[in-house]
Amino acid sequence: MSVDNGPLIIGFLCNWCSYAGADMAGTSRAAYPANIRIIRVPCSGRVDPLLIVKCFEEGADAVLVAGCHPGDCHYNEGNYYSRRRFALLRALLDFMGIEKERFQVEWVSASEGKRFAKIVTKFTEEMIERGSRKAS
């Protein structure tokens, strides 16, 4: 892990909306902190809760999952399932001592580059404030 200072945030972005949204942040030069590492997935519905738990067990400070807005899923329904899965996972993780603030799910469309940058900036700042999980 080479984020020397500050939290490590892992982002799972669906290929069709949010990954494209992050691309759009790039093309519109909407800057955000460099703490996030993005993993491309076809759909937010491909993000296995096992992966999320694994991120946290291995010491990641925060996880962001982003997918198409409900109703806009490239695969019609994927984000509806992820919404349910993550609602339960978030509750379980929080119960087990991983604050729900550390696991964020957002809907970001391909045109919301600026919004993506804003979300990541705010998320990173929050995580800096909370401090590293390892340190706590």
Place this chain on the structure above:
Amino acid sequence: MGSDFTQQIRDKAKELLEKGTVECVIGYETGSDGFSARPAFIYEPAEVERLVFDNTCSHNLVKYLLNKKGKPTAVIVKGCDSRSLNLLLSEKQIDRDNIFIIGVVCPGVVEWGWNNRSDQLQIRCNWCRQHNPVIYDFLVGEPVTEGPPDDFADIAAMETKSTEEREAFWREQAEHCVRCYACRQACPGCYCIDCFVEQLDPEWVGIRIAPEENLMWNTIRAFHLAGRCISCNECERVCPVNIPLSLLNRRIEREVLGLFDYRAGMSEDAVAPLITFMKDEKLGIGE
């Protein structure tokens, strides 16, 4: 109650075996300590006298049906156990046509008393709202009125702790865990041929016994039962190091009930909450 229930079960088992309706009756018999029930597999009409039913009949026998695929079998279920029948039917793990269900209106089951008969009810009976079987072919006992909805006081108590305290609590539990997987073996919902925890590629859980790996196991075990756990609490009962697994299961259960108004195993054709959705629901995710 005990002797009467026992007699009814024996009579029914005898009838089923004699008629050839089933080739095996899975029930309870008195164990080696002379008073605690243990699972019994009865193949001959003559052996039905081994069968008993009392408040030590804790095991969820539905689990054993998974080994009886394709064979006509009768099984004795309490209220909670009966919900796991619906779970396995909806997940196509058992075939209704091959199963004869002897439902028993559950009087509550007691803790295992080691050398003495205990009269302490197990904690699952405190929150149980399913003394009456939800599915059966033959019912033993008069259906009772179920209590008011569960208030999940145990979960609320845990939630009064700070996040740090909760993390420390579960880390400590994880340090105790020896990954014996007894919880999995007792659970009727755990029937994967190749459990994720033992897979090497992908290696979701490291093979070493370390707290973070143990925590991964316990978290995912609970999550794989999200919307499927039927609260028989056999996992917690069989845990040799007394990890309070019910807290995890019931935290999710409360969420599933709150968000989706769903209780697992209440009917054969119910669709579990994680494999369906509603378009306009608000779940506090991405809003």
Place this chain on the structure above:
Amino acid sequence: MSRIGVFVCHCGTNIGGVVNVPEVVEAARHMPLVAYADANKYTCSEVGQASIRDAIREQRLDRVVIASCSPRMHENTFRRTVAAAGLNPYLLEISNIREHCSWVHSDSKDATAKAIDLVRMAVAKVARHESLLPKQVGLTKRALIIGGGITGIQAALDIASAGHEVVLVEKEPSIGGRMSQLDKTFPTLDCSACILTPKMVDVAQHPNITLLTYSEVKEVRGFVGNFEVDILKKAKMVDYVKCTGCGTCWQACPERIPSEFDMGLGSRPAIYIPFAQAVPNKPVIDIANCRYEKYLKWKETEEGPEPPQCRICEGVCPTEAIDRSQKDEIITEKFGAVVVTTGFKTFDHSVYGEYGGGRYPDVISSLELERLMSAAGPTGGEVLRPSDGSHPKNVVFIQCVGSRDDKVGRPYCSKVCCMYTAKHAIMLREHDHEVQCYVFYIDVRAGGKDFEEFARRAQDETGALYLRGRVSQIYQEGKNLKVLGEDSLIGRPVEIEADLVVLATGMEPSDNADLIAQKLNISYNTYNFLIEAHPKLRPVETQTDGIFVAGTCVGPRDIPDCVAHGGAAAAKVVALLSQDSLTTDPLTSIVDPMKCVGCFACKEVCPFNAIDEQVTRDKRTIASINESLCKGCGLCVVACRPGAVNLRGFTSQQLLSEVLTLVRG
């Protein structure tokens, strides 16, 4: 052991200006399994691509990571590059260090550290890529068209003329759709029937087209190139082989039922063709209203008074074509492509209480006016008002009824109403010079060739008075209607005494558009309009390959647009059917039969019905993926607890190794 090559792109200064590219290259050289690492000024240039091809050959690389712009940009370019050097194109991974790194971070140190991480993740992932080969599947070179309006007619004719077989399914007894109900068409005022009827006849006579009227699609199975469709053929009770369409029966039938075609303003018999130019020009018996059928129904129970037996049609038919033994029948046909052209219906204006809620007979919809103006309509083309049959002189038009109105849940513009109202104003004046038209409008939307000129003509030449504003109330005063509204341009209430009020009712999808969409597994919006794959770039395709949509079932549009749309869908179908086999994307899910426990959670969540049940040799029922249907979303992978399902290109192993590489460093 893999030999991975890593190529880091400067992208001029786009990446190189922020990320220390040499440092990334140096770091890459020390990553596990990396045999070679280098930088390029512009990787996507021919020079850059050539250097990758050369390196693959010279360094015997078997996998490639390219750290450059977004994979959404050049993944396909670089797949071709590595394929040209003899590698399987799927043994490539792109690391996005431009859009996700250099363009959004300014601190060189942070950006470089992140770029190294991103490359490390890509290396970990590419090590677990597999060679993949696209599969070929055959296809049936036939097309199904659902809906025989102008759009469906156009699509059918175009596909059939390209040499492919077409089955056109229409639920009514005749094709023609809404266009056949219209009198004239804007902006040229040519007669709707005159331009439509020849096309309808072409359909009937085309050797490649099978016409199934009075039929509905029941069920659709299969996938692109290989659909299997159950079609319900409703009993017509008339033998179309014997019937000559002479009309004796429908003239003799004593029953009278409000005519659907005439919007209830006229009547039709129980054995009927909907309109004179119907195709096929042969009747059906409306079983629910036929006297003899009612008698037969009564005989089953003998409850209530005995209805009269009739059977007059049977008596008068010169060819003995009436066949009461016919039953509803379901046939199954195979198709390679489906075009949905189910069209529209008009908004039901009775929800507007302020316009009388349907209570006033002289408040009519514009489609009703079309029927009143049509020479073939119930009044023979004389515009007579429904209440007393008099000639209306003062006619008020109200625009946007069921359009641009959130209050009734129809916020969209129906696009055609401004123009057809202009047409009505012109036509009414032509019918009767004393008519004065008033048009209450929000905006006059006349975007289209010759449209604005046409709308102007209604105002300038025919003296129609356009009032910008909505009508607040209509009430009956004596024989006439009082219309209260506002002219918002002068900011004054206006009051008009009208003989007839015509509501420009908007378009909404036909009944059951949602059910058809569900059968075809395509999406629809909250108003039940079908959703195209992309609103601009893929206007007639859907998310389901091989299913196309066209015409007003997708959204409001006029006749020229519908014809163009139908033709566009036909072109797509022809392009599909002209292939001899179809190539499937190999990035699909796969099932490990040893791990599958047969719970079929995967099948529940699959949005594409791509999961089948399969029985193994040891008699276990397990899941198997239909790779032609699978779109690679991976929902099934997550639903699968034992991890029996995996997604090629995004396997659990790959995603996990990306995470572990990152967190363990």
Place this chain on the structure above:
Amino acid sequence: MHATAAEYDVSTRLVCQKLGVELRELEDWVCCGASAAHSTDHLLSLALPAHTLKQAEEKGLPLAVPCAMCFSRLKFTLHELENKDTLALVSGAVGKELSTAVTVKPMLQVLADEDIPLPIAKPLSGLKVACYYGCLLVRPPEVVGFDDAENPQTMDHLIERLGAEAIDWGLKTSCCGAGVAFARLDVVLKLSHRILSLAQKSGADCVAVACPMCHANLDMYQKDMTVKLGWKTELPVLYFTQLMGLSLGFSPKELLLDKHITNPLPMLREKKLT
């Protein structure tokens, strides 16, 4: 109600007594603030009705409101209080913990309840009545939730039960101009005139109303209409409660039928209803 609308007050009380509907007047009711409050201060326009609502809530009784304007303000307040922030704000202003657990009904709805039997002494046969609801009783529908906003039927059904004929006409819920009653008399005259003339053209012998403001506008200005708009005849305007009273056997005097400016008695005499 005690002054200009005494006819409404008296007839309502008589009818209620006869039907066994017990009315209890709130001791500390305050003005609903219409229309001064809601055009000047939003919070005040909620706080005034809220005070009255609170009393009804404390009494645990449904609130029957004779005036359409008061009804409208009370319903609006309830509607706005559904919002938690507004609820907190208004609670602060009133100085009491408010809730939305109060039932507010127009008097018309209370008396038109078909579960209450009508001991008809004298059916109003031959009388053609134009039922006029006005705008505030039924609008906006999502706030007041009473009958159909364009073509309401509650009063029509009631009038038919009295033995009279309720005519079908199109201006049942049109505005009489009460909102600008003092500022723009010309508007009031025009709007009220339109209502009266349609009622008359539609064959009505009289107009029945359920609101003091509607009554005032329609009844009071008929003379002015004659001068300014050429209104030729007179059309009596009665409270629906007066018509109820008449059919329940009360005398015109008891019902203060002689107090109207447009005298209904000649018409009633002609119809043999007095």
